[in-house]
Amino acid sequence: MIKEVSAVNFRQNLGEMLNQVQYRNDSIVISKDGKPVAALVDAEMFACILRIRERFDALSKRIAESYVDISVEEGLAEIDAAVAAEREQHR
Incomplete structure (x- = not known):
């Protein structure tokens, strides 16, 4: 609770x-x-939160490294296209 x-x-x-x-x-x-x-x-929950945070940080770093040579506009367009495709798939 x-x-x-x-x-x-x-x-x-x-x-x-x-x-x-x-x-x-x-x-x-x-x-x-x-x-x-x-x-x-509790300490167990805190340890879980720390593990999730570490994984999130690592994933964020990998994503940032993948997009280092792409302009902001191109990156946003790719995100918009992925979101649109996902929404279409769930209709």
Whole structure:
């Protein structure tokens, strides 16, 4: 379950919040002035997020390297064509 708490509430109940994350696999979004600023997730989830981020960064780098010699206009046109083809396929 994802729970949202204020930073003040989080600070006052840190021990309980850690237990919720560790034993119930909850995630906690911490907000300040009504805006989310951080999240507390269990260590396994955090490790998964890091792996996904590393894979995304590697993929982004490969894509950027593939398009290094292509103008922005050509790249955008190719993206538009791929999106159009995908939409057509799902009609």
